[in-house]
Amino acid sequence: MIIEFRCEREHARRWMCRATLSIDGRDVPVQIVWTATAEQRPAGLDALFELERMVLRRGKQGGADRLKIIPEPTQARTGAADVIVDFTRNPRHPDCSARLYLRPFFNGAAGENAALTAILAGDLPVIEIVNELDGSVLDRGHPSGEIAAGLSGALETVMARTLTMVTAILSGRPRILPQIARPAGDGMRRRPGEYVVRGLAVSIAKEIYRLCCYAPHWHVGWRHNGSAGVWETGDLSGPGWNVLADPGHRFYADPFPITWQGRTFVFFEDLDHRVGKGVISAIEFGDAGPVGEVVPVLEEPWHLSYPFLIEDGGELWMIPESSTHGDVALYRCVRFPDKWERHATLLSGLELADATITRHNGTNYLFGAWRDGTGGYSDSLAIFYAEHLLGPWLPHASNPVLIDRASARPAGNFVTINERLWRPVQDCADGYGAGLGLAEVVELSPTTFRQIVRHSLRPGPAWPGRKLHTLNRCGRLEVIDGSRVQPKVQAFASQSPSAGFAGERTQRAGTRASSAGTSGRPMN
Template identity: 80%
Template structure:
């Protein structure tokens, strides 16, 4: 198979310079056909991109950077293309004999300007891959922008995810095309210069915030409830939430409760801000609340979080997230709760975050937020299945199954209610871990997957703070987590943080944007 990218010469970008595209683990050759520009870009766009690279990315190259020298071809023509991917707005040549003629669309329109318009209107666009030979939408997804920096970073994220979707389409497996609404935002794109000014203001605000506060600072909430739990009410109402105390320079996140050998413990990520690396800790609960002290239970040279727990064959197992280490490890409990040994590696060589497993119709299914080295961390779902916990694990026929920042990333254990399977999901529409969704699994097999988000949970009067990120339950003990402002010293508690908020709010307003002070909550 030969793939041909059709791109505009005058707006050639670094992401276009590739000789292959990985499809099903195979490097498929790519050739580029440069075309003339049909739609001009906003005035000064490339200058702004250069400014962002120097100021926001400290000189680091990005996929949206302009190519300084445009080769006629990186090598001799490979031959007649089997697949054409047209990134322009040009009319398709009816004489083209490629078996597939694909056109990426951004909020329903083709071309880079459509992607830029969506970003400038305040959000990343919904991406569609359309086969122009028959008008079929072959895949659809909504990327997350939690690591995107500025306008160029957002465009880079969009194009990275477009390439991920193209690889999935070209794999030949049937795609499960979700229905996704176009991204929200003002109908009229804003001026690029104002967008960059806001980006610079936000970057400075973040630096001042990090100087004054530990960020992000997650904390665990807990309560005992019988019939007023989140899964029954669909919201955070019911008994008041308590906060598990932390030392201030450490945060607690990703709580997983378990009752084992007659004792109940909550396991969680324990991250020391001064080190920047997470370990797994635990604390015992006695039916009224936490008892004793926080106990470290598992540490590795790399970062650990999301300590998913599962009972199997009379043993207790843990799968902490170690996507930084590019594997999915399985640890066996040797002495509860504080001694764990690595037993095996379920999957290796991939970034898979927040792995969560359920049993369904006689099989084990492993869910995780998948990343192929580019783009966001919270927008792409991969599923694997096996006959036993130890594997071997087989990829779902439609991997990656779904791309949707609002309903992909796992947020806790699956729950079975009256024969219906549910899972909590992270809603990252407004940033990483901003809210929770309760999704009903409508269909799950090695070849199919469908879900529907029935309830959305956001921070508010019942759970104050900026975010809501994980939900789990053990008996009547229910746990969640969120984030809050955590000043680094008592000096900031006494007024400096308020001054910083006030100054930043004034500066940000002067830049033509909404006040930024509320973002520091």
């Protein structure tokens, strides 16, 4: 198979320049045909991109950078293409002999200007890949921009996820088309220069914020609830939420409660801002709340978070997120709660965040936020299935089964209510960790998947702040997490990690604020 990219010569960018495209582990040749410019870009766009490269990326190259010299290999055509991917707005030639002619659309329009228009209108576009030979939509997705720096970073993110979708189509895997509404946009609300200036101002403000505060600073909320909880009410109402106090220079996130051997513990990510690497810690809970102190239970040379817990074969297991290490590892509890040993590697050679398992119709399904090395971390859902916990784990027929920043990334344990399967999802439409969705899984098999988000949860009077991205329950104990401002000058070092839980609620309400995004992978 030969793939042909059609791109505008006058607006050649680094992401276009490739000799092959990796499809299911095979390097398929790519030839590039440079065409005439269909429409001009906004004046000064490349100069603004260069300014962003120097200021926002400290001189590091990015996919949206202009190609000053077109490499020779991209100019030579090796033969008639089997597949054409047309990134322009130029009309398709009537004598085209390719068996597949793909054209990406951004909020319903083709070409780079359409993507830029959506970004400048204030949001990343919904991407659709259309087969122009019959007009059918083959894939649809909505990317997340949590690591996109400026206008050029947003464009690079959009095109990276476009290539993810093209690759999935060319793999031959069946695609699942979600119903995703296009963002409401009315054209370019800002000129590119205004957008870039605003982006630089925001970047400077974030740097100042990081100098003064620990960011992002997540915290765990808990409450005992003997009546209907979040899953039944669809909101955060009910008994007031308490906050698990932390030492200030460390944050707590991704709480997972469990009762084992007659004792209840909450396991969570414990990240020291001074080190920038997470470990897994735990604290015991009794009828009145936390008991004793926070205890570290698992540490690796790499970052750990999202300590998913599962009982199987009479033993307790943990799958902490280790996407930075490139695998999904299973740990066995040797001594509860503080001794765990690595037992097996369930999946390797991939970035999969927040692995969460459910058993449905006799089969185990592992959900995770998948990343193919480019684009955001929160918009692509991959599913794997196995008969047994130890595997072998096989990929779902349509991976990635969903590209949607508002409903892809896992946010806690699955829940079955009245024989209906539900999953909490991270809603990153307004930024990483901005809210939660409660999604009903209406179809799930090794070849199918469909979910419907029934409820949307946002921080508010019941849970102040701007972030909310994990929800779990064990018996009467409900846990969530969120973020707040944590000044670096405040003396927290002497505060006991287990002190002041009830009184923390007032303090939390008085310090509500947003946490700035990170320059790399979002810390859970």
